[in-house]
Amino acid sequence: MPPRLLRYSELDLAAWDACVAEAREVVPYACSWWLQATTGRWEASVEVEAGTGRYLSVLPLPTKWRLRGREVYQPAFTQQLGLLTLPESQFSDVLLHLRQLPKRYAHFYTQLNDQTPLPSALLPLTGQTRTTYHLPLHPEYAALHAGYTADYRRRLRQNNELPLPLTVSPASSVDEMLVLFKQYTGEVAGLKNRHYQQLRALFAALQHHNQALPLEVRAPETGELLAAALFVRFRTRLIYLFAAASPAGKKVAAPLLLLDYVIQRHAGTPSLVLDFEGGMIKSIARFFANFGATPVPYAALSFTQRPWYLQWIR
Incomplete structure (x- = not known):
């Protein structure tokens, strides 16, 4: 079943957390209780397994209203979100989820997780490549x-x-x-x-x-x-x-x-990996590197309402 955009009231939080707990991508920030603490309510693109109701992939979309309209944003204390998928998912490409989104956001900003490859079609929408530091333990x-x-x-x-x-x-x-x-x-x-x-x-x-x-x-x-x-x-x-x-x-x-x-x-x-959760500031990056940690990139996607980008994606 193709992903669907669900409002917060439509989400099955038990199915959501089961997906986050078993996903190939390890992203604690995507747990429902984490998002409830940092953003309160969110929308999401969700792939639901027919017959069981299991969530096979989820793309969290924290939203808020601004004067220019509804926006997707990155909450505080939430370094990464992006797409989380189970092995059975048929939609493990973040682009396939973004294609399901209607033209409803005046501004869109999200930081993907460092375990999600970025499709080349999305490169023009990458606000920047961000960096964290990892130390395998x-x-x-x-x-x-x-x-x-x-x-x-x-x-x-x-x-x-x-x-x-x-x-x-x-x-x-x-x-x-x-x-x-x-x-x-x-x-x-x-x-x-x-x-x-x-x-x-x-x-x-x-x-x-x-x-x-x-x-x-x-x-x-x-x-x-x-x-x-x-x-x-x-x-x-x-x-x-x-x-x-x-x-x-x-x-x-x-x-x-x-x-x-x-x-x-x-x-x-x-x-086990220690994620220092930072590295965009040189002095802090140097502090982390001094422990033997190495830089790990992840992408931030950003766009403002204009002709919906999927019009030029082929």
């Missing part, structure tokens, strides 16, 4: 540690030699982390109050599904929060979703300790 920690830059290995060694070394511990909530981020980074990052509310809702959902790993580093003498991060474990992905650090925390390499902790804890896990 199947090697043992000693091998991964050897892949760090010499400076990172030195700073970790120096911390371990302190009378009171900094340590990483689980965090009970994200509230202090958000305060820290808002104080030192929030204005530059452009986050509004609604974004912090979305992240709190997402954290609650991640906790409910046992996928949240919130961590922190505190000053041993004072208990001051120096750095914190929220990691997400979903199938074969470990995602560095959100982080904050004070100037004092950066000075003592607290963010480095957080990442080294999760790498050490998950080292030797077959098929």
